[in-house]
Amino acid sequence: MYYTKKRKIKKGPIIFIAVVIFIIILIIVCINLYKHYTSFEYKLGEAGYNEKEIKEILKFDNKYIEYAIENKYEDDFIPLLKQKYFIWKNYDRYIEYINDVYGDKKVDYEKVVSLVNVGADNDPYTHTKKTDMDKEYAILVNKYNSLPEKYAPDDIVEMSNWYAYPDNRIRQTVYDAFKEMSEGAKESGYTLIVNSSYRSYEEQKEIYDDYERNRGKEYADKYAARPDFSEHQTGLSLDIFSPGANMSNFADTETYKWLKDNSYKYGFILRYPLGKEDITGYNYEAWHYRYLGKELAKKVYDSGLTYDEYYAYYLDK
Ligand SMILES: [Zn+2]
Structure with a gap:
């Protein structure tokens, strides 16, 4: 006869395993809770942002998300963040400008970003700095960015009467580019003629001082650049x-239309476009072209931005 021994199940190890599993689950839960409460999502929610806004903010780098968490919720934050040319270091100035200019009115965020990026939230000739000359042909000269004191390029050459009215001088590289553009224009049936080009510090000073003496500083600043702040320098x-055209009618000519859309192929851009006066600080000038080199001129042309805006966003880093 067999005696069946009842197998005794040992409870000890089972309890042990159950406890271990329980502890593991507890640890996982704790880690997840910890992760949740320390997550950017949670913190942004706590800071007052809604789900849609949080999604937008999370697209940015960590330091910006942290900025969003630390800085209390503002109504202008998300609309500003969505602007294509939003620059983080300008954030406080955007807010300040909005408060100064718009008050309770509907804010044009695109315009705010453009103006602050180029420095036009300040009055002309205030908050000025010296432009970075290491950028060579990509330097920025406007009412906030000046040339080094009494700057003069060292490769200025005389332009022939074939290309310019008498007494015009320009940098060699620019002259070569202009000759090429002149050929291109000719092939399309247009003639180009330069009527103003390089102006020395002294010449610019004379023009500016003359205006100032006769019509006052405000008038002078409106119609002439201060010396060291002129692109012509x-x-x-x-x-x-085009031969025979002048400042009042050049914008209506076919030559202008050709130049506006083809000059970038030769390294030039229209520098003071129509409708961008408050960004460039200059009235619309259909005749004023700035050499940037072919590669950069194409990028600026394709961007549809003024050079001031392009520089602020892409080059001033
Ligand atoms: Zn000009």
Whole structure:
């Protein structure tokens, strides 16, 4: 006969395993809770952002998300963040400008970003700095960015009467580019003639002082650049017309239409476009072209931005 021994199940190890599993689950739960409460999503929610806004903010780098968490919720934050040319270091100035200019009115965020990026939230000739000359043909000269004191390029050459009215001088590289553009224009049936080009510090000073003496500083600042702040002093700018045209009618000519859309192929851009006066700080000038080199001129042309805006967003880093 067999005696069946009842197998005794040992409870000890089972309890042990159950406890271990329980502890593991508990640890996982704790880690997840910890992760949740320390997550950017949670913190942004706590800071007052809604789900849609949180999704937007999370697209940015960590340091910006942290900025969003630390800085209390503001109504302008998300609309600003969505602007294509939003620059983080300008954030406080955007807010300040909005408060100063718009008050309770509907805010044009695109315009705010453009103006602040180029420095036009400040008055002209205030908060000025010296432009970065290491950028060579890509330097920025406007009412906030000046040339080094009494700057003069060292490769200025005389332009022939074939291309310019008498007494025009320009940097060699720009002259070569203009000659090429002139050929291109000719092939399309247009003639280009330069009527203003390089202006020395002394010449620019004379023009400015003359205006100031006769009509006052406000008038002078409106119609002439201060010395060291003029693009003509860079030796990279040309005022281009068709023969016989002048400042009042050049914008209506076919030559202008050709120049506006083809000059970038030769390294030039229209520097002071229509409708961008508050960004460039200059009235619309259909005749004023700035040399940037072919590669950069194409990028600026394709961007549809003024050079001031392009520089602020893409080059000033
Ligand atoms: Zn000009």
